[in-house]
Amino acid sequence: MSKPTLLIVEDDEGVATQMRWAFIDDYEVLQADNRAAALDVMRSASPSVVMLDLGLPPDPSGSSEGLRAIREMIEADPAVKILTITGRAEKANALKAIEYGAFDFFSKPLDLDEVKITVKRALHVSMLERENMELRRELDGSGLEGMVGMSPAMQDVFGHIRKVATVDISVLILGESGTGKELAARAIHNLSNRRNGPFCVINCGAIPENLLESELFGHEKGAFTGASSRRRGRIEYAHRGTLFLDEVGELPPPLQVKLLRFLQDFNIERVGGRESIAVDVRIVAATNRDIEAEVAAGNFRDDLYFRLGVVTLKLPPLRERGEDIYLLALSFLKKYASAFNKGIRGLSDSAIAALRSYEWPGNIRELENRMKRAAAMCRGPKITASDLALGGTADETAPGSVGLLAAREELDRRLIQESLLRHKGVVSRAAADLGISRQYLSDLLNKYNINPRAL
Numbered sequence: 001m002s003k004p005t006l007l008i009v010e011d012d013e014g015v016a017t018q019m020r021w022a023f024i025d026d027y028e029v030l031q032a033d034n035r036a037a038a039l040d041v042m043r044s045a046s047p048s049v050v051m052l053d054l055g056l057p058p059d060p061s062g063s064s065e066g067l068r069a070i071r072e073m074i075e076a077d078p079a080v081k082i083l084t085i086t087g088r089a090e091k092a093n094a095l096k097a098i099e100y101g102a103f104d105f106f107s108k109p110l111d112l113d114e115v116k117i118t119v120k121r122a123l124h125v126s127m128l129e130r131e132n133m134e135l136r137r138e139l140d141g142s143g144l145e146g147m148v149g150m151s152p153a154m155q156d157v158f159g160h161i162r163k164v165a166t167v168d169i170s171v172l173i174l175g176e177s178g179t180g181k182e183l184a185a186r187a188i189h190n191l192s193n194r195r196n197g198p199f200c201v202i203n204c205g206a207i208p209e210n211l212l213e214s215e216l217f218g219h220e221k222g223a224f225t226g227a228s229s230r231r232r233g234r235i236e237y238a239h240r241g242t243l244f245l246d247e248v249g250e251l252p253p254p255l256q257v258k259l260l261r262f263l264q265d266f267n268i269e270r271v272g273g274r275e276s277i278a279v280d281v282r283i284v285a286a287t288n289r290d291i292e293a294e295v296a297a298g299n300f301r302d303d304l305y306f307r308l309g310v311v312t313l314k315l316p317p318l319r320e321r322g323e324d325i326y327l328l329a330l331s332f333l334k335k336y337a338s339a340f341n342k343g344i345r346g347l348s349d350s351a352i353a354a355l356r357s358y359e360w361p362g363n364i365r366e367l368e369n370r371m372k373r374a375a376a377m378c379r380g381p382k383i384t385a386s387d388l389a390l391g392g393t394a395d396e397t398a399p400g401s402v403g404l405l406a407a408r409e410e411l412d413r414r415l416i417q418e419s420l421l422r423h424k425g426v427v428s429r430a431a432a433d434l435g436i437s438r439q440y441l442s443d444l445l446n447k448y449n450i451n452p453r454a455l
Helices: 013-023 035-045 064-076 091-100 112-139 152-165 181-190 209-217 253-265 291-296 302-308 324-339 349-357 363-377 404-422 427-434 438-448
Strands: 005-009 028-032 049-053 081-086 104-107 171-174 199-203 241-246 281-287 311-314
Touching: 005 013, 005 035, 013 028, 013 112, 028 035, 035 049, 035 064, 049 064, 049 112, 064 081, 064 091, 081 091, 081 112, 091 104, 104 112, 112 324, 112 404, 112 427, 152 181, 152 311, 171 181, 181 199, 181 241, 181 281, 209 253, 253 302, 291 302, 324 349, 324 363, 349 404, 404 427, 404 438, 427 438
Parallel strands: 005 028, 005 049, 049 081, 081 104, 171 281, 171 311, 199 241, 241 281
Antiparallel strands: none
């Protein structure tokens, strides 16, 4: 396996050599001593992580060249993660670098063990963002537009969608509210032989029972009070296409019978009419209910369940999708930052930690609303935990808040725990995996009160 690429931009040859030897075993280390050379390396080698000294010639005592380099490198590669190096008394420059889009900063003299674990974290985030970009390129034009997911659960869902789409049978999509059932239904339609036909949607739980029959099957003039003209229903409008019955578990018993009759011969009669009308349509249905429990309780007809669920597709809740949460958050951030004309460059460490620790009872719909709010409320270069307003998260801008330090410690803790789990609690192996010394890892275990034997 090839090593990840790390670019060190440092005009002090002694410091550059020290960092090169610190990372040479685990990274392909490239070097540059000025902004122009750094940009050349960026374009030719596309490093995932850059360590950048802000004091570059011709302004070695200032930060203008370093800040300009940050902006130009991010323009060249939005997924690159830049870690800046400043003097101990130059915190204002470090914070300015974060505003320009830097991932993190260090003050001289460097603690190489701390630097190594931060570089590893930056690499992890960069890889996720690059994989997300690649995934979106693959999905664009594939019929799966709008669906984002790298988790095994979602890759399984994509595989099932591709398989079932080209077979003209009914599909029942199961999943909690907000998991993307309509997107899955659209993907099935887009990949089917009916893709050039209509895709019609009806929410069976949002329409009053006395109007739902007419919405589905249409009505003739004079069929009931207010029926002043003939009207086609959603089933007819979906002729030669796909009809998506959202929240089909809400259908009242009389309409369950009528829908079952339609699914047996694909003929309908409008309300108040006697003419039998043949309709060529594919049915895709969805529900957030435990449909088998509803059948067992007598609330949903078992014969209709079997007709609708020739194939069933279960969508996982967001809390079970791991890093997909971060990828979806980035996707929504890009959407709303553009819509609100804001130059937001990403998520802060505390925001990432908050996203990962939250349970997401509202699933993707809630995540999108949170990111929309955050993009509207954000006043800095990155979304913070307080912008998300998930509750129980530190406000990085509040007086007395530890902010960046607390977020960094939380992510370090997670990386350490994940590595210890992979290596079954063996500290020396976890230290090697993290790229730090065993002693430094032991110090971190004490600091964070982590017991490797308990993992």
